Amino acid sequence: xxxxxxxxxxxxxxxxxxxxxxxxxxxxxxxxxxxxxxxxxxxxxxxxxxxxxxxxxxxxxxxxxxxxxxxxxxxxxxxxxxxxxxxxxxxxxxxxxxxxxxxxxxxxxxxxxxxxxxxxxxxxxxxxxxxxxxxxxxxxxxxxxxxxxxxxxxxxxxxxxxxxxxxxxxxxxxxxxxxxxxxxxxxxxxxxxxxxxxxxxxxxxxxxxxxxxxxxxxxxxxxxxxxxxxxxxxxxxxxxxxxxxxxxxxxxxxxxxxxxxxxxxxxxxxxxxxxxxxxxxxxxxxxxxxxxxxxxxxxxxxxxxxxxxxxxxxxxxxxxxxxxxxxxxxxxxxxxxxxxxxxxxxxxxxxxxxxxxxxxxxxxxxxxxxxxxxxxxxxxxxxxxxxxxxxxxxxxxxxxxxxxxxxxxxxxxxxxxxxxxxxxxxxxxxxxxxxxxxxxxxxxxxxxxxxxxxxxxxxxxxxxxxxxxxxxxxxxxxxxxxx
Amino acid sequence: xxxxxxxxxxxxxxxxxxxxxxxxxxxxxxxxxxxxxxxxxxxxxxxxxxxxxxxxxxxxxxxxxxxxxxxxxxxxxxxxxxxxxxxxxxxxxxxxxxxxxxxxxxxxxxxxxxxxxxxxxxxxxxxxxxxxxxxxxxxxxxxxxxxxxxxxxxxxxxxxxxxxxxxxxxxxxxxxxxxxxxxxxxxxxxxxxxxxxxxxxxxxxxxxxxxxxxxxxxxxxxxxxxxxxxxxxxxxxxxxxxxxxxxxxxxxxxxxxxxxxxxxxxxxxxxxxxxxxxxxxxxxxxxxxxxxxxxxxxxxxxxxxxxxxxxxxxxxxxxxxxxxxxxxxxxxxxxxxxxxxxxxxxxxxxxxxxxxxxxxxxxxxxxxxxxxxxxxxxxxxxxxxxxxxxxxxxxxxxxxxxxxxxxxxxxxxxxxxxxxxxxxxxxxxxxxxxxxxxxxxxxxxxxxxxxxxxxxxxxxxxxxxxxxxxxxxxxxx
Numbered sequence: 024x025x026x027x028x029x030x031x032x033x034x035x036x037x038x039x040x041x042x043x044x045x046x047x048x049x050x051x052x053x054x055x056x057x058x059x060x061x062x063x064x065x066x067x068x069x070x071x072x073x074x075x076x077x078x079x080x081x082x083x084x085x086x087x088x089x090x091x092x093x094x095x096x097x098x099x100x101x102x103x104x105x106x107x108x109x110x111x112x113x114x115x116x117x118x119x120x121x122x123x124x125x126x127x128x129x130x131x132x133x134x135x136x137x138x139x140x141x142x143x144x145x146x147x148x149x150x151x152x153x154x155x156x157x158x159x160x161x162x163x164x165x166x167x168x169x170x171x172x173x174x175x176x177x178x179x180x181x182x183x184x185x186x187x188x189x190x191x192x193x194x195x196x197x198x199x200x201x202x203x204x205x206x207x208x209x210x211x212x213x214x215x216x217x218x219x220x221x222x223x224x225x226x227x228x229x230x231x232x233x234x235x236x237x238x239x240x241x242x243x244x245x246x247x248x249x250x251x252x253x254x255x256x257x258x259x260x261x262x263x264x265x266x267x268x269x270x271x272x273x274x275x276x277x278x279x280x281x282x283x284x285x286x287x288x289x290x291x292x293x294x295x296x297x298x299x300x301x302x303x304x305x306x307x308x309x310x311x312x313x314x315x316x317x318x319x320x321x322x323x324x325x326x327x328x329x330x331x332x333x334x335x336x337x338x339x340x341x342x343x344x345x346x347x348x349x350x351x352x353x354x355x356x357x358x359x360x361x362x363x364x365x366x367x368x369x370x371x372x373x374x375x376x377x378x379x380x381x382x383x384x385x386x387x388x389x390x391x392x393x394x395x396x397x398x399x400x401x402x403x404x405x406x407x408x409x410x411x412x413x414x415x416x417x418x419x420x421x422x423x424x425x426x427x428x429x430x431x432x433x434x435x436x437x438x439x440x441x442x443x444x445x446x447x448x449x450x451x452x453x454x455x456x457x458x459x460x461x462x463x464x465x466x467x468x469x470x471x472x473x474x475x476x477x478x479x480x481x482x483x484x485x486x487x488x489x490x491x492x493x494x495x496x497x498x499x500x501x502x503x504x505x506x
Numbered sequence: 507x508x509x510x511x512x513x514x515x516x517x518x519x520x521x522x523x524x525x526x527x528x529x530x531x532x533x534x535x536x537x538x539x540x541x542x543x544x545x546x547x548x549x550x551x552x553x554x555x556x557x558x559x560x561x562x563x564x565x566x567x568x569x570x571x572x573x574x575x576x577x578x579x580x581x582x583x584x585x586x587x588x589x590x591x592x593x594x595x596x597x598x599x600x601x602x603x604x605x606x607x608x609x610x611x612x613x614x615x616x617x618x619x620x621x622x623x624x625x626x627x628x629x630x631x632x633x634x635x636x637x638x639x640x641x642x643x644x645x646x647x648x649x650x651x652x653x654x655x656x657x658x659x660x661x662x663x664x665x666x667x668x669x670x671x672x673x674x675x676x677x678x679x680x681x682x683x684x685x686x687x688x689x690x691x692x693x694x695x696x697x698x699x700x701x702x703x704x705x706x707x708x709x710x711x712x713x714x715x716x717x718x719x720x721x722x723x724x725x726x727x728x729x730x731x732x733x734x735x736x737x738x739x740x741x742x743x744x745x746x747x748x749x750x751x752x753x754x755x756x757x758x759x760x761x762x763x764x765x766x767x768x769x770x771x772x773x774x775x776x777x778x779x780x781x782x783x784x785x786x787x788x789x790x791x792x793x794x795x796x797x798x799x800x801x802x803x804x805x806x807x808x809x810x811x812x813x814x815x816x817x818x819x820x821x822x823x824x825x826x827x828x829x830x831x832x833x834x835x836x837x838x839x840x841x842x843x844x845x846x847x848x849x850x851x852x853x854x855x856x857x858x859x860x861x862x863x864x865x866x867x868x869x870x871x872x873x874x875x876x877x878x879x880x881x882x883x884x885x886x887x888x889x890x891x892x893x894x895x896x897x898x899x900x901x902x903x904x905x906x907x908x909x910x911x912x913x914x915x916x917x918x919x920x921x922x923x924x925x926x927x928x929x930x931x932x933x934x935x936x937x938x939x940x941x942x943x944x945x946x947x948x949x950x951x952x953x954x955x956x957x958x959x960x961x962x963x964x965x966x967x968x969x970x971x972x973x974x975x976x977x978x979x980x981x982x983x
Contacts, residue, residue, distance in 0.1 A: 064599075069599065069601075070594070070599070070702040071580075071702045071703070072699070073734060073735050073736065075735075076736065103817050105820060107840055109823075109836065112821065114820025114821050300863035300864060301863075302814075308736050
């Protein structure tokens with residue numbers, strides 16, 4: 024993108040709320056059941072059936088609203104969104120049109136500035152409303168026919184619509200990461216994009232930098248991962264920029280992201296857009312949400328990621344980046360706090376978690392909750408390093424063994440005989456041998472080439488299979504060949 | 507007296523004494539003789555109603571052994587329920603409507619399904635896919651609609667009682683045309699769960715019976731809160747049979763002057779005014795009052811009700827139930843299925859409803875309609891400050907001829923002018939036979955009451971019924 028243009032991006036996120044039963048009937052919301060096992064006259068839209076609101080869905084929606092700093096509507100009203108599609112059993116979706124349960128709010132994201140520093144940006148939430156999910160079309164199985172699975176029909180959804188406050192694909196990614204973290208902290212959804220419990224559409228337009236008016240936007244659908252959201256937006260910004268720079272203009276349309284081709288393609292134009300003929304759902308009477316009920320829900324809220332990150336920075340002296348990585352997942356933050364309770368070196372624990380532990384977990388596709396190395400065990404490892412019992416280098420070998428066997432660091436070190444050599448007479452013996460074998464380096468050092476000492480220390484480490492305490496090795500060598 | 511001539515209460519007593527089979531065979535004989543002429547019951551085959559499993563033996567209970575016919579838009583588990591429409595042909599609900607559960611629970615027996623205007627769209631039963639129903643009093647005339655099959659079946663003695671549904675007068679107008687009692691309860695009084703929706707914010711199920719006592723008896727079981735219908739009210743259900751007493755002393759009865767204007771048949775007006783005189787003689791206070799927004803009622807109804815209907819009928823798309831016309835593409839399948847499956851009146855209402863909800867028209871029609879609906883509701887609220895009950899004709903004319911209004915939708919719509927306001931306001935209303943024309947057609951009057959005060963309607967209706975003694979007169983069949 025040239026610097027002449029800037030992107031304006033808004034995201035619509037559909038998140039399935041984690042209730043036991045569907046939003047308007049008692050059917051299970053369990054994912055992965057036999058097709059149409061979780062259905063009844065209501066979610067199949069059989070003639071004569073009527074919806075009844077699941078209070079838990081409303082409860083979770085309000086919880087999200089509070090966490091996103093939204094204005095919570097005092098009056099709950101539903102509307103019908105009318106359109107024909109085989110996965111929509113009633114030919115209307117019960118949704119909320121002009122009075123969403125959650126009105127305007129905001130959420131903080133962290134973005135990297137051009138100088139590499141991290142800064143916060145407030146992204147407006149336009150609204151977040153409740154609605155029911157549709158079923159799923161299956162196109163395989165029978166030649167020339169499609170099948171419909173209504174297990175998903177009626178699963179509660181919260182559609183969270185951002186303001187067009189995002190200005191880069193990276194910010195869009197950061198917004199999604201931040202939103203997902205909040206939703207997971209609230210335990211309102213498992214936010215699994217593969218299973219469809221979190222879906223995202225992106226609205227993208229460009230305009231001349233500094234322009235107040237919005238350009239014509241396109242809506243991008245079929246985005247199945249945060250990475251693809253970022254890629255699709257990037258592609259779309261480039262496509263629109265090229266188009267405009269080539270003298271063309273952007274057409275308002277819905278486009279589909281093709282992951283394989285890494286491009287967006289037209290799905291339908293504005294002219295083909297539906298007139299949904301919204302009107303108030305007469306089968307559900309408007310409800311009043313009492314302020315006391317909202318306050319009670321507010322009290323249920325856990326410490327949210329942004330607040331936790333601030334506390335980690337303040338109480339544990341962590342940097343912005345470290346704090347924000349650790350709070351991304353509630354379980355990760357909990358692991359961190361458990362570990363520092365066992366051994367209070369926050370910086371080292373944070374480093375060991377982020378560099379070594381997460382890599383091991385990723386390689387085995389394990390979540391932090393199922394880490395074979397407990398928080399206490401990791402703290403034990405850090406304690407051994409700090410006490411000088413093992414070197415950091417040795418520790419890097421110890422952790423994978425702990426990960427493999429579930430042993431503590433002490434057990435591994437004892438079993439393998441990896442205890443760091445701190446016996447000075449032994450170190451002196453090794454040093455004498457290294458000095459004798461590397462007279463050139465010794466001379467270099469004496470001639471003023473300070474880095475030659477590093478080489479000699481390295482040789483000592485090698486000779487001792489890394490067990491010599493590097494600090495002591497350094498001291499002993501310097502003294503022996505000292506100037 | 508033959509068993510088929512009995513009222514619902516008498517049928518119950520007869521079944522208790524003589525057994526259900528004796529009652530059933532009398533009814534079956536009557537149905538076989540008359541239904542081919544009247545076309546009041548649909549899909550009627552004797553064998554369906556003689557053996558199990560369709561017809562389980564009646565259980566014990568207060569309605570034990572009482573046969574009740576059900577309008578074809580109320581779901582009965584295991585019985586095809588098709589709203590008299592081709593598009594729902596073959597649709598067998600896997601569940602019972604709330605009212606069916608309740609009736610079965612009280613021991614009643616579902617006995618026959620009643621013809622109706624397709625999807626309850628009509629005032630004459632001429633829009634049925636099963637062909638028109640005929641009025642037992644004059645086979646050349648309509649029985650009214652949309653619950654015309656229910657009213658004709660009860661009037662002709664095919665069944666002692668039936669259920670109807672009322673969106674804009676569909677219980678009361680046919681009750682008036684057929685000389686039987688029809689009660690539309692307060693919106694929210696009876697669960698709509700299992701009633702195939704027409705206008706969701708108007709629809710109510712209610713009884714069509716030979717007399718007021720039977721209506722009270724049935725209401726006791728139909729009414730009550732149902733957690734499956736969010737619009738059903740938590741109000742307590744009284745024992746309506748306790749209201750079956752002659753007592754209107756001090757009752758304030760209002761005659762809304764807008765209901766006695768131009769277009770009112772003189773014979774209708776005369777019989778209603780005579781009824782008012784009877785009430786006055788019995789100690790009621792009769793006064794004329796105003797419901798000033800009445801002239802807008804029909805227009806508002808044909809905006810709001812058809813808007814809801816257009817959305818409610820979207821699900822009849824050939825995908826999951828009812829009929830489907832196969833086609834090469836999805837869109838074509840939708841179009842062909844709905845083109846073939848819906849009758850002319852259903853299409854008209856779907857088009858009207860779709861139009862009034864469309865972008866650019868919503869504010870002018872639907873939103874404006876809702877505002878006027880509020881004004882009409884307020885008319886009634888104001889009326890209750892000075893009266894307890896409103897008395898009016900049920901319909902402006904007696905039963906009209908088959909074909910007379912079918913080609914003139916507006917004239918047809920106007921035949922519900924007296925009944926629509928109660929649906930707009932959600933108040934209970936009852937139609938009671940109050941006389942006959944010189945040519946022998948039945949006439950009905952309408953009593954409207956405060957929300958959830960069906961008791962006063964029943965008491966007022968019972969008093970007049972006992973006083974003028976015309977219910978029980980049989981059509982010349």
